[in-house]
Amino acid sequence: MSIQFGPDYVRAIAPYQGGKPIAEVAREFGLDEAKIIKLASNENPLGMPESAKQAMLGAMADLGRYPDANGFELKQAITGKYDVPAEWITLGNGSNDILELAAHAFVQPGQSVVYAEFSFAVYALATQAVGARAIMVAAKDYGHDLDAMAKAITTDTRLVFIANPNNPTGTFIPAADIAAFLAKVPQNVVVVLDEAYNEYLAPELQYESIAWVRQYPNLLVSRTLSKAYGLAGLRIGFGIAQPAITDLLNRIRQPFNVNSAAQAAAIAALNDSAFLQKSARLNAEGYKQLTEAFDAMNLEYVRSYGNFVLVRVGNDDGAGARINLELLKKGVIVRPVGNYGLPQWLRISIGLPEENAGFIDALKSILS
Numbered sequence: 202m203s204i205q206f207g208p209d210y211v212r213a214i215a216p217y218q219g220g221k222p223i224a225e226v227a228r229e230f231g232l233d234e235a236k237i238i239k240l241a242s243n244e245n246p247l248g249m250p251e252s253a254k255q256a257m258l259g260a261m262a263d264l265g266r267y268p269d270a271n272g273f274e275l276k277q278a279i280t281g282k283y284d285v286p287a288e289w290i291t292l293g294n295g296s297n298d299i300l301e302l303a304a305h306a307f308v309q310p311g312q313s314v315v316y317a318e319f320s321f322a323v324y325a326l327a328t329q330a331v332g333a334r335a336i337m338v339a340a341k342d343y344g345h346d347l348d349a350m351a352k353a354i355t356t357d358t359r360l361v362f363i364a365n366p367n368n369p370t371g372t373f374i375p376a377a378d379i380a381a382f383l384a385k386v387p388q389n390v391v392v393v394l395d396e397a398y399n400e401y402l403a404p405e406l407q408y409e410s411i412a413w414v415r416q417y418p419n420l421l422v423s424r425t426l427s428k429a430y431g432l433a434g435l436r437i438g439f440g441i442a443q444p445a446i447t448d449l450l451n452r453i454r455q456p457f458n459v460n461s462a463a464q465a466a467a468i469a470a471l472n473d474s475a476f477l478q479k480s481a482r483l484n485a486e487g488y489k490q491l492t493e494a495f496d497a498m499n500l501e502y503v504r505s506y507g508n509f510v511l512v513r514v515g516n517d518d519g520a521g522a523r524i525n526l527e528l529l530k531k532g533v534i535v536r537p538v539g540n541y542g543l544p545q546w547l548r549i550s551i552g553l554p555e556e557n558a559g560f561i562d563a564l565k566s567i568l569s
């Protein structure tokens with residue numbers, strides 16, 4: 202028998218399933234790459250902002266050197282934008298890095314982590330990777346049931362993950378509910394409030410999570426530049442928390458976890474409010490375009506506050522995979538979510554108007 206390496210809990214991990222790359226679909230289905238529509242990874246359909254591209258090009262001359270391990274200038278930009286001290290910021294190789302760092306820093310094997318059913322897949326992965334026990338709390342209307350999550354916390358719970366808005370369902374938790382939840386959580390339990398899609402929220406729904414960070418030493422807010430800021434490929438995100446948390450995250454992160462091009466691009470993107478507004482506007486229009494089409498096709502969908510929509514494409518458990526395959530054959534890449542326990546649904550990232558239209562046409566012809 203061959204030797205098995207590593208602990209059982211690592212061998213039990215099912216790897217993260219990302220959106221299929223365009224080149225792979227082109228190869229597999231014999232399609233022209235240029236004609237493929239990818240609405241599978243909640244990326245910004247506008248691509249990266251020109252301001253970030255210029256900043257990145259400027260940083261290229263120095264790529265022979267290591268990046269600034271402490272990200273001084275980027276932290277200055279974040280400090281300016283969110284009014285927090287630099288000592289409260291942890292930079293991450295994507296916000297995914299922050300989520301994993303939190304699990305590694307705060308949870309030991311055998312302790313537990315609480316998260317919601319149908320919430321972001323990385324919470325389960327990060328929990329498993331540290332040999333912790335997952336306490337997955339049943340979703341309510343496809344979103345977080347914060348009352349049940351508070352009750353699910355046990356004496357060995359060290360971490361809670363909350364996504365607001367949530368991926369892949371797009372649900373949103375109003376600020377008052379989060380405030381009530383934070384007041385209930387024991388002080389030795391770290392709460393990660395993952396706000397990867399925050400920038401897509403309408404102004405009336407925006408809330409000041411940083412004020413909670415000031416109030417609660419056990420709160421870590423995580424943000425990314427992969428979504429509305431259009432920098433998914435550069436891998437850059439950050440966490441904001443008081444020093445008791447930030448200090449530990451910074452001890453275990455890789456010294457150079459964020460590369461110099463990403464740092465330079467992120468500074469430019471954070472200051473590019475015109476691009477952010479354009480992205481949010483395009484997203485709102487695309488949401489209307491997609492959901493009006495779903496209404497016309499009589500398809501159920503979950504009200505989404507992010508840059509994607511979860512739509513039910515059939516009533517049998519083979520529906521998601523089947524329709525996904527048909528869409529791939531037509532050169533449209535979306536995200537099946539059977540791995541989330543949602544086999545009748547597909548998650549569609551909101552694209553450019555013509556991309557949304559191409560997807561709608563393909564779906565119509567498949568379902569008719």
Ligand SMILES: Cc1ncc(COP(=O)(O)O)c(C=O)c1O
Nearest residue numbers: 295296297321368397425427438
């Ligand atoms: C809820 C949520 N959190 C975090 C991430 C991680 O994104 P990134 O590592 O690109 O910042 C994603 C990406 O899809 C997400 O949906």
